Amino acid sequence: MIKLVKTRSFICYIQKLQYYFYAIFLVLCFSVSAEKNQLTNKDSVDFEQKIPDENTVSDWTKQTDNAWKAWIKSEDTESSSETKSEFEAAYFSSVKLYIQGTDSFKSELRDEVAHWTYNTLYYSLVPLNLQRANYILKSYYTVTRTIGIGNKTVTGLETGTEFNLREAFAGQIILYMDEAQDFQYESFLKEMIPEKITDSILAFNIACSHANRGEKQQMLKYTKLAIDLGQSKKHFGKNPGFEKFWKDPDFLKLIQE
Numbered sequence: 001m002i003k004l005v006k007t008r009s010f011i012c013y014i015q016k017l018q019y020y021f022y023a024i025f026l027v028l029c030f031s032v033s034a035e036k037n038q039l040t041n042k043d044s045v046d047f048e049q050k051i052p053d054e055n056t057v058s059d060w061t062k063q064t065d066n067a068w069k070a071w072i073k074s075e076d077t078e079s080s081s082e083t084k085s086e087f088e089a090a091y092f093s094s095v096k097l098y099i100q101g102t103d104s105f106k107s108e109l110r111d112e113v114a115h116w117t118y119n120t121l122y123y124s125l126v127p128l129n130l131q132r133a134n135y136i137l138k139s140y141y142t143v144t145r146t147i148g149i150g151n152k153t154v155t156g157l158e159t160g161t162e163f164n165l166r167e168a169f170a171g172q173i174i175l176y177m178d179e180a181q182d183f184q185y186e187s188f189l190k191e192m193i194p195e196k197i198t199d200s201i202l203a204f205n206i207a208c209s210h211a212n213r214g215e216k217q218q219m220l221k222y223t224k225l226a227i228d229l230g231q232s233k234k235h236f237g238k239n240p241g242f243e244k245f246w247k248d249p250d251f252l253k254l255i256q257e
Contacts, residue, residue: 063090064094071083071084094143099146109147114169117169120136121176125172150165152164153165166192167202168201170193174202175205178241200226201231203225204223204226207219211242219245233255236255
């Protein structure tokens with residue numbers, strides 16, 4: 001039988017192979033360890049991204065506002081469809097953020113979404129861009145099905161006076177409905193109007209809405225409320241929305257100076 005003789009050179013060769021295998025083994029172990037660490041870090045980052053922090057609300061506002069301005073600027077251009085999609089992605093991200101947030105975060109986000117949307121609706125109605133106003137109203141209605149309706153006291157950009165956001169928003173919806181003769185948001189309006197109205201403009205707008213429909217008793221009810229809240233009586237006698245009742249004795253008695 002031929003025996004395998006381990007010469008010195010052969011032994012050195014074996015030792016080299018052992019060294020190489022050992023080196024490769026260390027590299028593989030390090031690679032697996034590094035990969036596990038990367039996966040762990042990735043999971044950590046993903047988890048952190050799922051928890052909205054204190055800056056997330058302001059980031060949402062900034063991104064949504066920038067996306068809105070970019071879309072409006074690109075209207076009637078080839079990029080309009082793309083910028084509209086970017087706006088929708090930014091605006092509707094509020095739903096996902098809300099679901100992931102804490103109770104205090106949800107409250108802050110809910111109010112901020114309402115505030116941003118109110119301002120955008122307001123500046124859509126000033127030039128009576130009813131198509132744009134309808135779009136922003138429909139978008140807000142959609143997100144409120146998840147996040148609810150914001151309700152806080154804010155300061156007017158032009159007047160500098162404080163007002164209740166929810167009531168002011170309801171007043172804008174009435175204005176849109178009246179100008180566009182679009183009543184698809186009537187049930188949503190009822191959600192927006194608080195049980196106790198404190199805003200004279202909202203009461204005035206509700207009274208005007210009932211006057212336009214010839215609903216006398218409701219018109220008188222909200223006319224009285226608007227006056228009690230500080231609305232000037234002369235506005236009722238000059239606003240064409242009340243023209244149907246300008247000769248009505250009950251209405252005239254109510255607005256008599």
